[in-house]
Amino acid sequence: MSLDLGVDLASAAWRHGEEQGYWRVVERIEHILYVETFARDDVAYILNLQCDRYGVEPIRGRFVDSPTRACVAAAWPQGDGTFAGWFKSNPQDLFICWPADRGGVEHHADWRALQYWRKTDNQLVQYLEFISRCLTLPARGYHPRVQRLAS
Amino acid sequence: MKLELDVIRIDGSRAVTIAYADIAQVDQLIACIDERGEIDGGSILSLALESETTLPPTMPVKDLQFKHTSLKVHAACVEVHFESEEHRQHFPVEARWSRVHRWACRHFTIAHDACANLELRLGSQDGPLLNERKEIGRHPDCVVVWLVKPGPEPNGAAR
Numbered sequence: 001m002s003l004d005l006g007v008d009l010a011s012a013a014w015r016h017g018e019e020q021g022y023w024r025v026v027e028r029i030e031h032i033l034y035v036e037t038f039a040r041d042d043v044a045y046i047l048n049l050q051c052d053r054y055g056v057e058p059i060r061g062r063f064v065d066s067p068t069r070a071c072v073a074a075a076w077p078q079g080d081g082t083f084a085g086w087f088k089s090n091p092q093d094l095f096i097c098w099p100a101d102r103g104g105v106e107h108h109a110d111w112r113a114l115q116y117w118r119k120t121d122n123q124l125v126q127y128l129e130f131i132s133r134c135l136t137l138p139a140r141g142y143h144p145r146v147q148r149l150a151s
Numbered sequence: 152m153k154l155e156l157d158v159i160r161i162d163g164s165r166a167v168t169i170a171y172a173d174i175a176q177v178d179q180l181i182a183c184i185d186e187r188g189e190i191d192g193g194s195i196l197s198l199a200l201e202s203e204t205t206l207p208p209t210m211p212v213k214d215l216q217f218k219h220t221s222l223k224v225h226a227a228c229v230e231v232h233f234e235s236e237e238h239r240q241h242f243p244v245e246a247r248w249s250r251v252h253r254w255a256c257r258h259f260t261i262a263h264d265a266c267a268n269l270e271l272r273l274g275s276q277d278g279p280l281l282n283e284r285k286e287i288g289r290h291p292d293c294v295v296v297w298l299v300k301p302g303p304e305p306n307g308a309a310r
Contacts, residue, residue, distance in 0.1 A: 013279055020282035085306040097307040108307055116305075129280060133301055139268040 003055035013125045022132045039135035041144035045077055058117040059127050060102035083141030155221040156188050171212055178208035190226055190241040191254045228293035233259045242287050249283035255298045272297045
């Protein structure tokens with residue numbers, strides 16, 4: 001497993017995801033990445049990824065508002081109960097509840113022992129594949145934004 | 152009433168004529184193109200109709216509004232693996248990967264609900280994800296893809 005964010009950003013697996021249109025780096029500020037991810041309704045969501053202590057600690061991902069880069073509930077994708085199991089969009093406590101996310105591990109201390117974020121060759125790709133899957137596979141429960149606005 | 156296909160594959164070209172006057176339903180026409188043209192019938196129908204709309208399988212063929220009755224198609228070979236099975240099929244290079252997914256679910260008789268929650272991976276079961284909204288494109292050889300069910304991802308309870 002790589003401990004170097006730069007190496008993983010240059011990897012074939014990361015580039016494949018970019019070429020396939022699953023994600024796109026909008027900006028990198030040292031260990032912070034702003035990555036655009038695309039849902040099955042073509043809506044783009046911006047993730048702020050804190051990647052300090054890369055390979056050692058889990059990444060902290062938070063959806064942010066595109067122009068302001070503020071982490072606000074309105075910037076988070078919405079879905080059914082299954083989806084809400086991972087994406088906690090309570091305005092007072094916005095985090096991704098998954099064992100490879102730092103926020104998830106902070107909320108579930110027992111997850112630290114799993115070291116889930118280290119069970120991969122590429123932590124960044126593992127993270128973005130998880131997000132992409134949640135935004136595209138119907139069983140993960142994402143509610144397309146257009147459908148939400150209409151209902 | 153006939154559909155003339157000129158299919159250009161990496162292993163050569165073939166011309167096929169599909170007479171559809173006696174074919175009653177869309178699913179039967181798709182199966183006929185699959186078999187006779189050795190290419191995904193759903194993709195060909197979509198090109199002939201200039202429509203990506205999913206047609207009801209039982210829709211009468213006589214109700215279809217063909218925009219083209221003669222098609223020249225560059226085809227990509229795709230080897231699809233699902234569990235312990237595999238099958239090769241050709242698809243128009245401009246078809247999206249979602250066509251491969253749909254064809255595979257039909258070919259391997261996967262239930263509709265289960266089908267929607269499978270994903271295509273390139274090369275192996277653990278290969279990189281394929282975005283089904285992207286075109287298949289041209290490939291020098293037969294492309295190997297796997298239709299797989301993603302593993303469960305743990306989370307906390309909804310709150």
